[in-house]
Amino acid sequence: xxxxxxxxxxxxxxxxxxxxxxxxxxxxxxxxxxxxxxxxxxxxxxxxxxxxxxxxxxxxxxxxxxxxxxxxxxxxxxxxxxxxxxxxxxxxxxxxxxxxxxxxxxxxxxxxxxxxxxxxxxxxxxxxxxxxxxxxxxxxxxxxxxxxxxxxxxxxxxxxxxxxxxxxxxxxxxxxxxxxxxxxxxxxxxxxxxxxxxxxxxxxxxxxxxxxxxxxxxxxxxxxxxxxxxxxxxxxxxxxxxxxxxxxxxxxxxxxxxxxxxxxxxxxxxxxxxxxxxxxxxxxxxxxxxxxxxxxxxxxxxxxxxxxxxxxxxxxxxxxxxxxxxxxxxxxxxxxxxxxxxxxxxxxxxxxxxxxxxxxxxxxxxxxxxxxxxxxxxxxxxxxxxxxxxxxxxx
Numbered sequence: 001x002x003x004x005x006x007x008x009x010x011x012x013x014x015x016x017x018x019x020x021x022x023x024x025x026x027x028x029x030x031x032x033x034x035x036x037x038x039x040x041x042x043x044x045x046x047x048x049x050x051x052x053x054x055x056x057x058x059x060x061x062x063x064x065x066x067x068x069x070x071x072x073x074x075x076x077x078x079x080x081x082x083x084x085x086x087x088x089x090x091x092x093x094x095x096x097x098x099x100x101x102x103x104x105x106x107x108x109x110x111x112x113x114x115x116x117x118x119x120x121x122x123x124x125x126x127x128x129x130x131x132x133x134x135x136x137x138x139x140x141x142x143x144x145x146x147x148x149x150x151x152x153x154x155x156x157x158x159x160x161x162x163x164x165x166x167x168x169x170x171x172x173x174x175x176x177x178x179x180x181x182x183x184x185x186x187x188x189x190x191x192x193x194x195x196x197x198x199x200x201x202x203x204x205x206x207x208x209x210x211x212x213x214x215x216x217x218x219x220x221x222x223x224x225x226x227x228x229x230x231x232x233x234x235x236x237x238x239x240x241x242x243x244x245x246x247x248x249x250x251x252x253x254x255x256x257x258x259x260x261x262x263x264x265x266x267x268x269x270x271x272x273x274x275x276x277x278x279x280x281x282x283x284x285x286x287x288x289x290x291x292x293x294x295x296x297x298x299x300x301x302x303x304x305x306x307x308x309x310x311x312x313x314x315x316x317x318x319x320x321x322x323x324x325x326x327x328x329x330x331x332x333x334x335x336x337x338x339x340x341x342x343x344x345x346x347x348x349x350x351x352x353x354x355x356x357x358x359x360x361x362x363x364x365x366x367x368x369x370x371x372x373x374x375x376x377x378x379x380x381x382x383x384x385x386x387x388x389x390x391x392x393x394x395x
Contacts, residue, residue: 020247021057021060021243021246021247022243023057023239023240023243024055024056024057024239025239025240026051026055027050027051028050028051029047029048029049029050029051031047031049037049051236051239052231052234052236053231054231055239055242056239057237057239057240057242057243057246058075058076058236058237058239058242059076060242060246061076061200061212061214061237061242061243061245061246061249062074062075062076062214062216064246064249065183065198065200065204065214065216065249066216068182068183068184068252069178069183069187069188069189069196069216070183070187070189070190071189071196071216071218072216073216073217073220073223074214074215074216074223075214075215075216075223075226075227075230076200076212076213076214076237076242077212077213077214077215077230077235077236077237078211078212078213078235078236078237078238079199079201079211079212079213080105080177080179080197080198080199080200080201080202080212080213081107081108081111081199081213082213082230082235083197083198083199083213083214083215084107084108084111084146084177084197084213085111085233085235086215086226086229086230086235087144087146087175087195087197087215087226088111088112088116088121088144088146089119089229089233090225090226090227090228090229090230091143091144091173091222091225091226092116092121092143092144093120093121094119094120094121095120095121095141096121096122096141096142096143097121097122097123097124097139097141097142097143098112098116098121098122098123098124098142098143098144098145098146099123099124099125099126099134099137099138099142099144099145099146099172100112100123100124100125100126100145100146100147101125101126101127101128101146101147101148101151101158102125102126102127102128102358103128103148103151103152103154103156103358104146104147104148104151104152104177105148105152105177105179105346106152106342106345106346106347106348106349106350107346108146108177109125109347109349109350110349112125112146113125122141124137124139125137128147128148128151128156128158128159128163129156129157129158129159129288129289129292130159131159131162131163131165131166132162132166134147134163134166135166135170138166138170138172142170142172143172143173144172144173144174144175144194144195145163145166145167145172145173145174145175146175146176146177147160147163147174147175147176147177148176148177148178148179148180149176149177149178149180149181149185149186149188149296149297150180150181150185150282150297150302150304151180152179152180152346152366153304153306153340153342153346153347153360153364153366154280154306154358154359154360155180155280155281155282155287155304155305155306156288156289157282157287157289157292157293157296157297159292160176160186160188160191160192160193160296161191161192161296164191164192164193165192167192167194168192173194173195173222174192174193174194174195175193175194175195175196175197176188176193176195176196176197177197177198177199178196178197178198179197179198179199179202179203180302180304180332181297181300181302182198182203182204182252182256182302184252184253184256184257184300185297185300185302186296186297186298186300189218191296194217194218194219194222195215195216195217195218195222196215196216197213197214197215197216198213198214198215199212199213200212200213200214200245201213201331201333202331202332202333202368203252203255203256203259203303203332203333204245204248204249204252204333205244205245205248205249205333206248206249206251206252206255206333206334206335207244207248207334207335208331208333208334208335209244210238210241210242210244210245210248211241212237212238212241212242212245213237255335255371256302256303258371259303259369259370259371260300260301260302260303260369262303262369262370262371262372262374262377263281263301263302263303263304263305263367263369264281264283264301265374265378266305266367266369266374266377266378266381267279267280267281267284267301267305267307268284269378269381270305270307270381271284271286273382273385274385274389275309275310275311275315275385275388275389275392276307276308276309276385277308277309277310277363278307278308278359279305279306279307279308280305280306280307281301281304281305281306282297282300282301282302283297283299283300283301284301303332303333303368303369303370304332304366304367304368304369305366305367305369306364306365306366306367307364307365307367308359308361308363308364308365309363309365309385309388310363310392311363311388311391311392312361312362312363313343313362313363314391314392315363315388315389315391315392316341316343316362316363316365316388317391318384318387318388318390318391319365319384319385319387319388320339320341320384321387322383322384322385322386322387322388323339323380323381323383323384323387324380324383325376325380325383326338326339326377326380326381326384327339328340328341330345330346331368332366332368333368334368334370335370335371336370336371336372337367337368337369337370337372337377338367338368338370339365339366339367340365340366340367340368341364341365341366342355342360342364342366343355343360343361343362343364346366347360
């Protein structure tokens with residue numbers, strides 16, 4: 001028998017339709033002929049070419065996040081930092097200037113302070129809670145301003161509306177990292193943000209089993225520039241990760257609401273405990289930005305709590321060991337509560353003096369509240385505080 005070339009046959013579903021999204025891991029997509037391929041590349045035909053340039057699972061995930069943020073045309077990428085990089089490197093060139101909030105995520109700060117200057121892009125950091133401080137940092141060559149609505153890890157609330165007005169007046173792009181607050185807490189595009197990004201790894205996906213990011217610009221031309229850079233530099237999102245994230249997002253609103261309720265309770269619990277010198281949660285009356293948080297976030301405090309204990313690094317070590325039922329890990333957004341120590345993880349690249357100027361001491365912790373039974377969670381924190389107190393007393 002003469003051998004023949006065979007292709008796998010995709011089974012027909014007839015009148016059936018899939019309820020669950022399929023995983024589509026194909027790297028290569030075939031076209032009918034060169035004309036059809038030209039049409040795809042030039043925007044005149046639907047379809048895919050090569051997975052680095054896009055694939056169905058990434059598009060379906062991006063469209064789901066687009067809907068949450070009230071935007072269109074977003075892009076899934078390989079991590080939250082890939083989203084940050086797509087913005088900064090896809091839209092800036094040598095000679096440009098970037099203004100960043102001075103309490104950004106540690107790797108965002110490192111990118112701005114160490115990597116952008118190597119490429120001829122200068123940066124200035126300013127207080128995002130003060131729109132006039134951002135305005136004072138803007139120069140004629142400023143290309144964009146990057147802020148977080150609620151800062152990582154000190155939970156300060158940016159003057160988003162004021163900064164948006166400043167950026168508009170200076171014809172500067174406003175980029176907002178909405179990872180902490182999520183679209184459940186706020187939609188930055190409705191407050192004047194030109195570009196919104198997420199680390200999907202965190203609360204959107206919510207199960208600590210994917211590494212993904214998302215970014216979207218209101219202007220299609222900006223989106224195209226970021227997409228070209230992302231494709232060229234290989235910021236590809238894994239189809240399997242996209243599938244997991246989309247599945248996780250089906251429960252996002254439920255997870256957010258449960259975690260937020262517990263976070264508020266945890267903040268109140270910690271505030272009354274001996275040895276706790278400070279508690280930061282946006283809806284608390286003693287939060288430095290409480291009034292702004294109420295107006296901007298409409299009562300949402302989200303799921304992050306930060307607090308400080310007395311006793312320095314020794315007490316911090318004892319607390320982490322004593323609260324053994326809480327994962328001590330430099331991440332957030334898992335279904336379980338996680339405890340992070342910025343001085344030894346996310347902001348370790350900063351000097352002690354730099355961290356102190358922002359309120360991050362050796363006794364400072366950030367908590368990503370999960371879905372545990374609240375009383376059991378509070379008991380774990382109590383155990384950690386007892387261990388820290390014993391260390392302080394013995395010292």
